[in-house]
Amino acid sequence: MSLASGPGPGWLLFSFGMGLVSGSKCPNNCQCQAQEVICTGIQLAEYPPDVPLSTRRLYLNDNRITFLPAMNLGLLSDLVYLDCRNNLIREVMDYTFIGVFKLIYLDLSSNNLTLISPYSFSMLSNLVQLNISNNPHLFSLNKYTFANTSSLRYLDLRNTGLQTLDNAAFQNLLTLQILYLSGNPWKCNCSFLDFTIYLIVSHLNHPDDQNATCVEPAELVGWPITQVGNPLRYMCITHLDRQDYIFLLLIGFCIFSTGTVAAWLTGMCAVLYQNARRKASEDDAEEEHGQRVDSSRRIFQNRVDSGQDGFPQLI
Ligand SMILES: *[C@@H]1O[C@H](CO)[C@@H](O)[C@H](O)[C@H]1NC(C)=O
Ligand SMILES: *[C@@H]1O[C@H](CO)[C@@H](O)[C@H](O)[C@H]1NC(C)=O
Ligand SMILES: *[C@@H]1O[C@H](CO)[C@@H](O)[C@H](O)[C@H]1NC(C)=O
Ligand SMILES: *[C@@H]1O[C@H](CO)[C@@H](O)[C@H](O)[C@H]1NC(C)=O
Ligand SMILES: *[C@@H]1O[C@H](CO)[C@@H](O)[C@H](O)[C@H]1NC(C)=O
Numbered sequence: 001m002s003l004a005s006g007p008g009p010g011w012l013l014f015s016f017g018m019g020l021v022s023g024s025k026c027p028n029n030c031q032c033q034a035q036e037v038i039c040t041g042i043q044l045a046e047y048p049p050d051v052p053l054s055t056r057r058l059y060l061n062d063n064r065i066t067f068l069p070a071m072n073l074g075l076l077s078d079l080v081y082l083d084c085r086n087n088l089i090r091e092v093m094d095y096t097f098i099g100v101f102k103l104i105y106l107d108l109s110s111n112n113l114t115l116i117s118p119y120s121f122s123m124l125s126n127l128v129q130l131n132i133s134n135n136p137h138l139f140s141l142n143k144y145t146f147a148n149t150s151s152l153r154y155l156d157l158r159n160t161g162l163q164t165l166d167n168a169a170f171q172n173l174l175t176l177q178i179l180y181l182s183g184n185p186w187k188c189n190c191s192f193l194d195f196t197i198y199l200i201v202s203h204l205n206h207p208d209d210q211n212a213t214c215v216e217p218a219e220l221v222g223w224p225i226t227q228v229g230n231p232l233r234y235m236c237i238t239h240l241d242r243q244d245y246i247f248l249l250l251i252g253f254c255i256f257s258t259g260t261v262a263a264w265l266t267g268m269c270a271v272l273y274q275n276a277r278r279k280a281s282e283d284d285a286e287e288e289h290g291q292r293v294d295s296s297r298r299i300f301q302n303r304v305d306s307g308q309d310g311f312p313q314l315i
Contacts, residue, residue: 025050025052026050026052027039027048027049027050027051028048028050029042030042030048032052035052035054035055035056035057035078036055036056036057036058036059037051037052037055037057037058037059038059039058039059039060039063040059040060040061040062040063041061041062041063042063043063043064044060044063044064044065045063045064045065045066046065046066046067047060047065047067047068047069047072047073048060049072051072051075051076053075053076053077053078054078055076055078055079056078056079056080056081057079057080057081058076058079058081058082058083059083060082060083060084060087061083061084061085061086061087061107062085062086062087063086063087064087064088065084065087065088065089066087066088066089066090066112067089067090067091068084068089068092068096070093070095070096070097070098070099073096073097073099073100074098074099074100075099076099076100077099077100077101077102078102079100079102079103080102080103080104080105080126081103081104081105082100082103082105082106082107083105083107084106084107084108084111085107085108085109085110085111085131086109086110086111087110087111088111088112089108089111089112089113090111090112090113090114090115091113091114091115091116091117092108092113092115092116092117092120093117093120094117094118094119094120094122096117096120097120097121097123097124098123100123100124101123101124101125101126102126103124103126103127104126104127104128104129105127105128105129106124106127106129106130106131107129107131108130108131108132108135109131109132109133109134109135109156110133110134110135111134111135112135112137113132113135113137113138114137114138114139115138116132116138116141116142116145117142118142118143118144118145119144119147120145121145121146121148121149122144122147122148123148124148124149125148125149125150125151126151127149127151127152128151128152128153128154129152129153129154129155130149130152130154130155130156131154131156132155132156132157132160133156133157133158133159133160133180133183134158134159134160135159135160135161136159136160136161137161138160138161138162139160139161139162139163140162140163140164141157141162141165141166141169142169143166143168143169144169145169146169146170146172146173147169147172148172149172149173150172150173150174150175151175152173152175152176153175153176153177153178154177154178155173155176155178155179155180156180157179157180157181157184158180158181158182158183158184158208159182159183159184160183160184161184161185162184162185162186163184163185163186163187164186164187164189164191164192164195165192165195166194166195167194167195167197167198170195170198170202176202176204177204177205178204178205178206178207179204179205179206180206180207180208180212181206181208181209181212181225182208182209182211182212182213183211183212184212185215185216186212186213186214186215186216186225187214187215187216188214188216188217188220188223188225188228188232189216189217190232190235190236192225192232193229193232193233193236196225196226196228196229196232197229197233199225199226199229200226200229200230206226209224209225209226210224211224212224212225212226213225214228219231219235220232
């Protein structure tokens with residue numbers, strides 16, 4: 001059923017039952033025209049009721065909205081453009097955008113986001129442009145956040161509280177072209193190494209790369225994170241800490257003891273071999289003379305005689 005052709009009776013019943021929408025009206029103080037609804041700057045404290053179901057472009061920017069209701073948003077199954085810039089949205093949950101899977105453009109910039117749930121964008125496989133900039137209380141992004149946004153081309157992460165990023169989060173973003181990363185307090189420690197290597201090998205466009213710099217550690221303060229890959233690799237890979245020394249010590253000890261045991265075994269073998277040979281030649285001699293006991297006694301006595309101080313000479 002095409003919703004643009006007018007709501008049917010079943011749908012109306014459903015709508016009244018939900019108490020959510022009336023289908024074709026325009027929200028108070030907004031402008032509606034040709035599948036476009038503009039509610040810019042009208043002091044909205046919450047998501048407006050009565051957004052037409054056929055809406056393709058929805059402008060909610062410059063209001064005081066704190067929360068995006070998944071139920072209402074989910075009714076706009078044709079929505080391709082959603083501008084929520086300059087509001088007070090605090091959280092984006094796994095189900096927030098579950099119904100607006102045609103979304104191409106999503107602007108969440110200049111809000112008060114503290115949390116973006118790991119699967120928030122998992123249905124947005126058509127999303128091309130995502131703006132999360134200017135959310136200073138957003139301190140982390142999960143590595144699955146962008147797992148399914150495989151059409152993403154522009155990603156703006158400027159001016160947030162992000163200190164680090166996991167390069168695994170970017171693995172599926174094969175069409176990504178422009179990535180903004182400036183104005184974040186990047187912590188360039190060894191956990192950050194893989195991401196900085198990704199920045200070097202991915203050939204993305206970073207229009208703001210000179211302003212995307214490390215704030216830690218002291219040696220790298222002010223370095224652009226697009227250039228920090230090699231120094232960081234040097235620091236993290238050649239740097240040895242206590243664990244490494246213990247490991248090396250253990251390896252050294254193993255090699256030493258293996259060597260000792262091997263030398264000892266070789267010595268034993270040599271001695272045994274010599275003994276065996278000597279014994280074999282004695283046996284030969286014995287067989288020649290046919291006097292085993294006598295000859296062995298004689299040899300023993302010879303040895304005793306030849307030893308000084310009466311001690312038998314063994315070697
Ligand atoms: C933004 O969120 C932070 C942390 O939750 C809170 O302390 C602050 O008051 C919020 N700011 C506004 C303008 O709501
Ligand atoms: C990605 O989308 C596909 C369908 O488009 C879905 O089956 C899969 O569960 C999604 N993955 C995640 C991590 O949400
Ligand atoms: C993202 O939003 C900020 C603030 O609203 C804006 O200045 C910036 O140009 C936007 N980024 C992109 C790529 O459009
Ligand atoms: C690096 O910094 C991040 C962000 O503060 C932290 O989560 C991580 O544990 C740190 N890693 C190391 C190896 O110190
Ligand atoms: C970098 O930051 C400075 C000062 O904040 C600003 O003047 C400049 O335009 C920024 N450059 C880019 C490329 O964003």
